[in-house]
Amino acid sequence: MAEDMLSVDGIDTHYGESHVLFDVSLSVGRGEVVALVGRNGAGKTTTLRSIMCLTPVTSGEITKDGEPIHGLEPHGVRKRGVSWVPEERRVFGDLTVEENLRLAAHSGDGGDDRFEDVYERFPRLDERRDQKAGTMSGGEQQMLAIARGLLGPETDLLLLDEPSEGLAPQIVDDVADIIRDLNEDGVTILLVEQNAEMALELADRAYVLETGEVVHDAPAGELLADREAMESYLGVK
Known part of the structure; x- marks a missing residue:
C-alpha cells in the first residue's frame, strides 16, 4: 500500500453532548482515492469536518504526512495542503x-x-x-x-463531500471524470459519496461507516463485487 498521507487513529467526535463518531480509524495513502461510504446519518460528513478541525475531535489523533493536525485551527489544516469541498458547494x-x-x-x-x-x-x-x-x-x-x-x-489532499449530490446522470459522469483526472495528476482524494457504486468505481480502497463506526474496510473493487455486503451495509441491490 502507498505511504500514508492521512492517518485518522481512533477518533471520537461529539456535537455538544451527542457522541457522533466512535473510535474511527482510517488511512489514505499518497496518490490514492479512498471512498468513505455509508447510509445517510452514518457520520461521513462529520469525519471530514473532524479532519478539517471544523468539528474538533474529543479523543484520538489525526496526522497529515506524519505530523499531527487535530489540534490546529481549520486554516492551519488548509495550510498543510488539505482542502475540503463541502456538499453544499458554497459558491458565492x-x-x-x-x-x-x-x-x-x-x-x-x-x-x-x-x-x-x-x-x-x-x-x-x-x-x-x-x-x-x-x-x-x-x-x-x-x-x-x-x-x-x-x-x-x-x-495535495482533497476531501470531497457528496460531489454528485443533486446532479443529472450525465453531469455525474462528468464529475467522476474530473475526480479521475485529478487523481491521475497526483491529487490524493478522500471521497464521501452517497452514490456508493460511483465512489467504489473511482476508489482504490473503501471504508463503510455505520452509526459513527467503521464496520467494514476493503479494496473498493472487492466491496463493489460483494453484493451481499453492498445490500447489507449500503442498501444497494
Whole structure:
C-alpha cells in the first residue's frame, strides 16, 4: 500500500453532548482515492469536518504526512495542503466565476500561480469567467467548488463531500471524470459519496461507516463485487 498521507487513529467526535463518531480509524495513502461510504446519518460528513478541525475531535489523533493536525485551527489544516469541498458547494452566487476563483487564489501563498492552470483543467469555467456563479447549473457550480479547492495553499489532499449530490446522470459522469483526472495528476482524494457504486468505481480502497463506526474496510473493487455486503451495509441491490 502507498505511504500514508492521512492517518485518522481512533477518533471520537461529539456535537455538544451527542457522541457522533466512535473510535474511527482510517488511512489514505499518497496518490490514492479512498471512498468513505455509508447510509445517510452514518457520520461521513462529520469525519471530514473532524479532519478539517471544523468539528474538533474529543479523543484520538489525526496526522497529515506524519505530523499531527487535530489540534490546529481549520486554516492551519488548509495550510498543510488539505482542502475540503463541502456538499453544499458554497459558491458565492453574486460573484462571477473569476471573482470566486480569485478569492480562493489569494487565500494562501503561491496560489495565484496556479490560477490559469485551473482554467485549463476546467474549460467550461474559462468560458464563464464573467458569469455570476448563482446563475450556473448545479454541475457547473460543483466544478467551481472543486476548482476553488485546488487554489490557495497548494492542495495535495482533497476531501470531497457528496460531489454528485443533486446532479443529472450525465453531469455525474462528468464529475467522476474530473475526480479521475485529478487523481491521475497526483491529487490524493478522500471521497464521501452517497452514490456508493460511483465512489467504489473511482476508489482504490473503501471504508463503510455505520452509526459513527467503521464496520467494514476493503479494496473498493472487492466491496463493489460483494453484493451481499453492498445490500447489507449500503442498501444497494
